[in-house]
């Protein structure tokens with residue numbers, strides 16, 4: 001009973017500290033009076049919590065000129081340079097690591113090829129690369145508070161267990177625990193697309209709304225759904241598999257076993273394949289005889305190449321069909337699109353919009369922005385979002401304030 005009470009007191013402390021930190025983060029510079037007003041916490045509590053947050057270097061005082069002139073009022077703002085963390089993205093062929101401060105400024109970043117194919121080798125490669133990176137760039141600053149990793153596949157973000165990834169044969173791998181024990185600090189693991197949707201919500205193109213959908217087109221096609229400011233998750237933590245919506249019953253076989261999934265026509269490989277096939281069949285294109293990849297196709301389309309335009313317009317229509325289904329189901333305030341293909345957004349977006357317009361409810365698509373995502377080339381921003389989430393919900397904040405960080 002007594003333990004239960006103590007746990008409750010701790011939880012209340014965590015919830016209140018988090019509420020104050022969130023206000024300073026979202027509305028700072030903000031005065032203590034205003035914090036008390038908005039949070040409805042007693043002024044004495046606000047004084048105590050802000051003192052603790054200042055002592056731990058999480059927020060700081062700044063002097064602001066009062067609007068009436070005269071005496072300078074003291075306000076609070078977040079302290080972002082005193083803590084660092086590492087965000088890693090495990091891609092198909094590349095491991096990207098970034099060292100960030102809490103403002104999201106990347107202090108240093110590296111990218112290495114991944115040459116392993118199995119789970120244990122991947123985990124060892126990741127840990128060794130992290131260790132070298134931390135020794136080189138982060139150990140001496142003594143500011144490191146967390147490590148976050150994102151990757152494609154089925155991940156339980158609460159437990160940090162990678163349940164399944166098609167690549168690297170990962171099955172039920174407790175990756176967050178492994179990293180946390182190895183480096184003696186909190187570690188967080190999440191699905192890359194869902195984490196990027198969170199990053200767009202915190203710092204990117206969907207920062208102005210609570211309900212949005214991020215569509216990603218790379219090797220596959222995926223989506224991350226934000227609902228009321230949170231990543232929308234199903235009971236098995238996996239939702240938004242837009243790539244496996246069937247858009248052509250007579251289409252190609254997909255690796256999932258079905259036919260004509262969106263991914264069979266709207267992934268980078270599928271698009272490149274399609275263009276190559278048309279050229280082999282003798283169709284005219286400025287791409288004939290050249291190295292064909294997604295970037296050269298986009299460039300050709302932007303310069304008016306009819307074949308490239310027609311292939312991308314088709315892809316836009318297929319994407320539009322699947323996005324229209326998402327719009328009907330979730331009624332988002334905004335749809336974001338990320339992928340190398342967005343280099344030809346002037347060709348792609350009109351095709352997507354037209355299809356969404358025809359195939360979703362008018363009240364859902366009227367004034368619905370369908371726009372490029374902000375983070376097209378910063379793969380570790382997803383990891384940054386995972387850390388930001390635990391700062392804002394109070395759990396990582398509490399760890400820092402309890403002095404549990406190990407350096």
Ligand SMILES: [Zn+2]
Pocket residue numbers: 243244254255256257258261263
């Ligand atoms: Zn499929």
